[in-house]
Amino acid sequence: MARKKSRSKAAVRRVPMREFSRSLPMSLLRAREAVMRQFRPSLRDHGLTEQQWRILRALASVDTIEVTELARVAFLLGPSLSRILRDLESRHLIDRRVAKADLRRGMVSISPMGLQLIEAVAPSSEAIYADISRRYGARKLRELQDMLHALEGSLAGLRASGGAKMEAGELE
């Protein structure tokens, strides 16, 4: 256990940027990873990925939902959702049909097997969440969520300035 961090003698090449580990995206990533690390083993035991679980949970709260709306609430991009729905359908965890009024739209609902799986996972998932809440503090947790939501709001529809490329339709 000799040399650990040769930073003191390293010739640091200074580019004027924020200290890396303190950047906001990194902080959010690390926090989220710390949280997900708690849940993944349980989900894995039930053969589910995080995203598959998000979809099943979203489906469990409605009767039927359109694919586009499901993508919005589960916060997944269309292509990811397409692949996952294909998989979940092959495992008989969801049911699909097309909207008779508009053949472009796909309607998705959870299957009895899917509900059964949710009921099997929910207890440990809730226990983990309660554990996190207890350790971090329920009040702080609510505060944190409020601040995260506010951050989202601050950036909603915001276009980055200072050299970022404009999107099509923006005043170039």
Place this chain on the structure above:
Amino acid sequence: MARKKSRSKAAVRRVPMREFSRSLPMSLLRAREAVMRQFRPSLRDHGLTEQQWRILRALASVDTIEVTELARVAFLLGPSLSRILRDLESRHLIDRRVAKADLRRGMVSISPMGLQLIEAVAPSSEAIYADISRRYGARKLRELQDMLHALEGSLAGLRASGGAKMEAGELE
């Protein structure tokens, strides 16, 4: 613009779980995505992904670094890092060699071209960050980062209870 959200008439199947959109992982994911959405266009204009940018930034602050240490500071898993380093090396943005004292260890450093690229990207990146800080509030931003770090700390080394699978070596 007729039907929008048929939630009122949807027969909700109640499984006792937290309201989906308010879960902590989702809040963190949405917040992070809102932030990254600001940066991605700029990075993209320079031919960089978010992870590649993280690596270059980490390299810019040191002279040389071991692969394992780089994975730690850039918060990437080994396999991802291996692939990205292979790519960055082929683009001559980094230099690699093996440690003469231990042939297993890889030493990585940024190349002159890599430094040049960083200097090209940094201004707009900083401007975007400043924009975010201004809109959300510099003080709130620091507060948020402190809370995120505290959350990380609360969960460090914590094993989820209540049904989560134990890891190898734990008392099963």
Place this chain on the structure above:
DNA sequence: GAAATATGATTAACATGTTAAATGTATCGG
């Protein structure tokens, strides 16, 4: 000092993120 074990890095295999293109269906304008 050779076999067993540990360690650093990469490769493999599969799932998702991300953007662009393709496909099928609806709707609109004439």
Place this chain on the structure above:
DNA sequence: CCGATACATTTAACATGTTAATCATATTTC
């Protein structure tokens, strides 16, 4: 009614996340 356009979804292509396995080198143990 028909061609142009818009829309919902999927497919394609490539990059990364994630876990397990592999490979090469180091260290330990007998």
